[in-house]
Amino acid sequence: xxxxxxxxxxxxxxxxxxxxxxxxxxxxxxxxxxxxxxxxxxxxxxxxxxxxxxxxxxxxxxxxxxxxxxxxxxxxxxxxxxxxxxxxxxxxxxxxxxxxxxxxxxxxxxxxxxxxxxxxxxxxxxxxxxxxxxxxxxxxxxxxxxxxxxxxxxxxxxxxxxxxxxxxxxxxxxxxxxxxxxxxxxxxxxxxxxxxxxxxxxxxxxxxxxxxxxxxxxxxxxxxxxxxxxxxxxxxxxxxxxxxxxxxxxxxxxxxxxxxxxxxxxxxxxxxxxxxxxxxxxxxxxxxxxxxxxxxxxxxxxxxxxxxxxxxxxxxxxxxxxxxxxxxxxxxxxxxxxxxxxxxxxxxxxxxxxxxxxxxxxxxxxxxxxxxxxxxxxxxxxxxxxxxxxxxxxxxxxxxxxxxxxxxxxxxxxxxxxxxxxxxxxxxxxxxxxxxxxxxxxxxxxxxxxxxxxxxxxxxxxxxxxxxxxxxxxxxxxxxxxxxxxxxxxxxxxxxxxxxxxxxxxxxxxxxxxxxxxxxxxxxxxxxxxxxxxxxxxxxxxxxxxxxxxxxxxxxxxxxxxxxxxxxxxxxxxxxxxxxxxxxxxxxxxxxxxxxxxxxxxxxxxxxxxxxxxxxxxxxxxxxxxxxxxxxxxxxxxxxxxxxxxxxxxxxxxxxxxxxxxxxxxxxxxxxxxxxxxxxxxxxxxxxxxxxxxxxxxxxxxxxxxxxxxxxxxxxxxxxxxxxxxxxxxxxxxxxxxxxxxxxxxx
Amino acid sequence: xxxxxxxxxxxxxxxxxxxxxxxxxxxxxxxxxxxxxxxxxxxxxxxxxxxxxxxxxxxxxxxxxxxxxxxxxxxxxxxxxxxxxxxxxxxxxxxxxxxxxxxxxxxxxxxxxxxxxxxxxxxxxxxxxxxxxxxxxxxxxxxxxxxxxxxxxxxxxxxxxxx
Ligand SMILES: [Zn+2]
Numbered sequence: 001x002x003x004x005x006x007x008x009x010x011x012x013x014x015x016x017x018x019x020x021x022x023x024x025x026x027x028x029x030x031x032x033x034x035x036x037x038x039x040x041x042x043x044x045x046x047x048x049x050x051x052x053x054x055x056x057x058x059x060x061x062x063x064x065x066x067x068x069x070x071x072x073x074x075x076x077x078x079x080x081x082x083x084x085x086x087x088x089x090x091x092x093x094x095x096x097x098x099x100x101x102x103x104x105x106x107x108x109x110x111x112x113x114x115x116x117x118x119x120x121x122x123x124x125x126x127x128x129x130x131x132x133x134x135x136x137x138x139x140x141x142x143x144x145x146x147x148x149x150x151x152x153x154x155x156x157x158x159x160x161x162x163x164x165x166x167x168x169x170x171x172x173x174x175x176x177x178x179x180x181x182x183x184x185x186x187x188x189x190x191x192x193x194x195x196x197x198x199x200x201x202x203x204x205x206x207x208x209x210x211x212x213x214x215x216x217x218x219x220x221x222x223x224x225x226x227x228x229x230x231x232x233x234x235x236x237x238x239x240x241x242x243x244x245x246x247x248x249x250x251x252x253x254x255x256x257x258x259x260x261x262x263x264x265x266x267x268x269x270x271x272x273x274x275x276x277x278x279x280x281x282x283x284x285x286x287x288x289x290x291x292x293x294x295x296x297x298x299x300x301x302x303x304x305x306x307x308x309x310x311x312x313x314x315x316x317x318x319x320x321x322x323x324x325x326x327x328x329x330x331x332x333x334x335x336x337x338x339x340x341x342x343x344x345x346x347x348x349x350x351x352x353x354x355x356x357x358x359x360x361x362x363x364x365x366x367x368x369x370x371x372x373x374x375x376x377x378x379x380x381x382x383x384x385x386x387x388x389x390x391x392x393x394x395x396x397x398x399x400x401x402x403x404x405x406x407x408x409x410x411x412x413x414x415x416x417x418x419x420x421x422x423x424x425x426x427x428x429x430x431x432x433x434x435x436x437x438x439x440x441x442x443x444x445x446x447x448x449x450x451x452x453x454x455x456x457x458x459x460x461x462x463x464x465x466x467x468x469x470x471x472x473x474x475x476x477x478x479x480x481x482x483x484x485x486x487x488x489x490x491x492x493x494x495x496x497x498x499x500x501x502x503x504x505x506x507x508x509x510x511x512x513x514x515x516x517x518x519x520x521x522x523x524x525x526x527x528x529x530x531x532x533x534x535x536x537x538x539x540x541x542x543x544x545x546x547x548x549x550x551x552x553x554x555x556x557x558x559x560x561x562x563x564x565x566x567x568x569x570x571x572x573x574x575x576x577x578x579x580x581x582x583x584x585x586x587x588x589x590x591x592x593x594x595x596x597x598x599x600x601x602x603x604x605x606x607x608x609x610x611x612x613x614x615x616x617x618x619x620x621x622x623x624x625x626x627x628x629x630x631x632x633x634x635x636x637x638x639x640x641x642x643x644x645x646x647x648x649x650x651x652x653x654x655x656x657x658x659x660x661x662x663x664x665x666x667x668x669x670x671x672x673x674x675x676x677x678x679x680x681x682x683x684x685x686x687x688x689x690x691x692x693x694x695x696x697x698x699x700x701x702x703x704x705x706x707x708x709x710x711x712x713x714x715x716x717x718x719x720x721x722x723x724x725x726x727x728x729x730x731x732x733x734x735x736x737x738x739x740x741x742x743x744x745x746x747x
Numbered sequence: 748x749x750x751x752x753x754x755x756x757x758x759x760x761x762x763x764x765x766x767x768x769x770x771x772x773x774x775x776x777x778x779x780x781x782x783x784x785x786x787x788x789x790x791x792x793x794x795x796x797x798x799x800x801x802x803x804x805x806x807x808x809x810x811x812x813x814x815x816x817x818x819x820x821x822x823x824x825x826x827x828x829x830x831x832x833x834x835x836x837x838x839x840x841x842x843x844x845x846x847x848x849x850x851x852x853x854x855x856x857x858x859x860x861x862x863x864x865x866x867x868x869x870x871x872x873x874x875x876x877x878x879x880x881x882x883x884x885x886x887x888x889x890x891x892x893x894x895x896x897x898x899x900x901x902x903x904x905x906x907x908x909x910x
Contacts, residue, residue: 417809420794422852423794472852480851483790484771487897
């Protein structure tokens with residue numbers, strides 16, 4: 001019997017829908033879950049024992065080790081570099097390796113390089129004679145590594161294959177788990193004048209005959225082998241920077257005796273390369289925490305730049321747990337330094353610059369380095385390296401462990417504008433900041449530029465704001481990304497796009513991710529939750545190789561803020577924010593029902609809202625609205641409500657009741673594809689205002705339109721969505737009610 | 748700087764991206780049928796603009812700084828008139844300077860072309876900053892006849908038509 005009743009109930013429930021289906025003509029197709037809040041199972045790699053679902057390294061996480069002993073000699077006259085190196089490579093992977101891959105980045109400048117061949121080229125409508133000559137007449141720069149040999153530990157030649165910027169070492173027998181292999185390599189190359197031939201390293205030539213060298217990618221380097229890519233041996237085309245293995249370095253660098261140098265690592269023979277006077281000043285700098293001490297003076301540099309010594313000097317450096325090594329050397333260098341104190345240790349902030357950089361550089365560079373280390377450490381981890389060096393190299397902005405190249409020089413008469421000053425400070429903060437990402441939190445730049453540039457640009461904006469409240473900040477504030485995100489969709493890619501396929505590099509890989517993080521911190525998560533999660537990511541992955549998944553997962557796992565919708569929208573699509581006010585209705589409380597009002601049937605669910613005496617909400621645009629209704633709610637005049645309150649509450653309870661006077665229903669629409677919180681500012685007629693924020697999840701059932709009611713004590717004069725421009729809303733003309741007659745800029 | 752154009756192109760091919768400047772300017776063109784005019788908003792990084800004027804006219808300008816002069820603004824307008832031309836319905840029109848303001852380090856300029864009751868086509872020629880920065884991109888965002896359209900102009904593609 002019971003069964004029978006159930007059948008009848010089902011039949012009754014189903015019948016209307018069957019009828020409805022028969023009458024509708026076109027049959028709709030089904031669909032998969034397209035909800036913007038669905039979790040990112042479709043996008044993220046499956047977690048495993050190398051990388052966990054929490055975003056932390058797993059129990060089987062490993063990374064390879066590459067230790068280098070390098071001897072370099074610089075031929076200043078012929079701008080040529082000679083080197084030999086011994087690489088000791090340790091296979092920490094459980095599997096054995098059949099071959100090894102090394103990076104030969106200099107080959108991007110070889111005459112046979114394919115890099116120039118993958119670019120569009122068109123005839124210039126006009127070109128200088130020098131440019132024409134260089135482009136059409138002169139032989140191309142003869143760059144690229146010239147390899148003398150690759151030998152094993154015993155000195156026997158090893159078999160190798162060069163494929164453009166990558167070299168494969170063909171092993172006789174596989175390198176087993178835990179085994180080490182020794183490679184001995186000898187090479188040389190012509191150093192490029194980067195002002196002419198481009199590049200992240202090379203030399204700048206001065207009218208006085210001197211060169212200022214910034215040497216990087218100067219040695220064959222081990223490629224990364226890991227659980228995600230196998231060998232990361234994607235060719236170096238120019239945009240995707242580096243993926244590098246951690247290791248320890250001992251590097252001896254022989255240069256003309258009158259050069260001043262800085263490089264990655266700790267200088268081992270300072271007393272051999274400095275004068276006693278310079279040594280004394282350096283010791284002073286080691287204890288100067290408030291201002292830089294000049295170690296090599298401008299007078300000494302100006303004397304040295306006339307010398308062109310034929311003698312040589314060797315500078316010996318050791319660096320521990322770095323992913324790369326870089327050198328800057330010149331006769332022209334002035335040097336200053338100061339000490340920076342962290343909680344448990346100290347580091348040196350150092351600057352190298354030619355006299356052409358003064359007075360700008362002696363005033364700001366080292367101070368900016370010290371500030372950057374303190375600011376970044378407060379958001380990540382204590383700076384673990386013994387120093388950070390800022391080198392003034394014209395037109396450059398490039399980062400290496402403990403050392404970086406930065407542009408910015410005054411006019412010849414020593415004057416400079418605020419733009420030049422802030423440009424130089426910006427690049428110094430940015431490049432010194434790269435020590436954290438990607439030098440220590442060692443993401444794969446060849447695959448994902450945003451993982452270091454985006455995170456670094458975000459921290460840069462925080463460091464700039466604390467260095468100088470007047471610092472103009474290009475990237476980070478939400479409104480600054482609007483022109484990019486509102487641009488022609490055919491020119492946009494998601495942030496999650498390979499480094500070589502991004503058309504607006506600065507906006508896509510620097511600006512947009514920095515803005516996304518800024519919005520997370522300021523608007524979505526708040527400082528406490530964001531800072532804890534971001535710090536967790538930095539600490540989990542320092543001296544390791546994280547992937548985007550590790551970042552996304554950690555930010556969520558450490559904060560309990562569901563961010564799948566945010567990362568999906570901001571990082572995996574080119575959608576933009578556009579939220580507007582579609583309609584505002586004011587309601588008035590009435591004793592009288594509207595004309596064709598039918599009381600709703602009282603059910604178990606609505607019995608609280610719909611039973612008993614009713615009061616009626618009349619919209620200002622309904623036919624039942626009468627001008628005399630247009631006044632604030634006075635409960636006394638609404639009989640049913642007044643009686644209810646009088647009988648239900650004691651005097652004490654009545655005193656605690658809220659007393660809203662005005663009732664509004666606001667409908668928000670969302671022309672933009674991104675879901676974002678709705679930030680609503682209610683401005684009252686008396687000039688006061690209040691802001692309410694509705695979490696992004698308000699869009700979960702309707703991605704196009706949602707409504708909210710507001711019951712206020714004061715009449716609303718104006719409603720503004722996103723009043724402080726926090727969400728990168730691309731069209732703010734629909735953000736205001738009543739639609740403001742914006743005073744035209746063109747009248 | 749015409750002189751080093753060739754050098755710049757080579758530089759771009761091999762240059763690093765450790766630090767990347769924006770190199771994107773925005774030109775917004777809005778047609779107001781009520782007021783029968785085309786309203787033009789230019790958004791240019793002010794230091795790029797000063798550099799372009801230096802390269803072009805060999806004059807040091809101080810746009811966006813306290814020492815900015817009326818002559819600096821006049822030179823900027825001359826530069827824009829020479830490097831940004833608009834043909835409305837097949838006829839070249841010159842635009843009048845209305846005002847300008849500084850938004851952070853972007854110089855926002857307001858210009859207008861009066862007596863435009865209807866737009867059938869807009870032809871844009873834009874070489875602003877492309878000779879100073881070979882990778883300069885000029886984004887044209889137009890809004891007329893109720894339709895939003897955009898054009899991305901570069902050193903290689905300096906003109907386009909919107910209908
Ligand atoms: Zn960078």
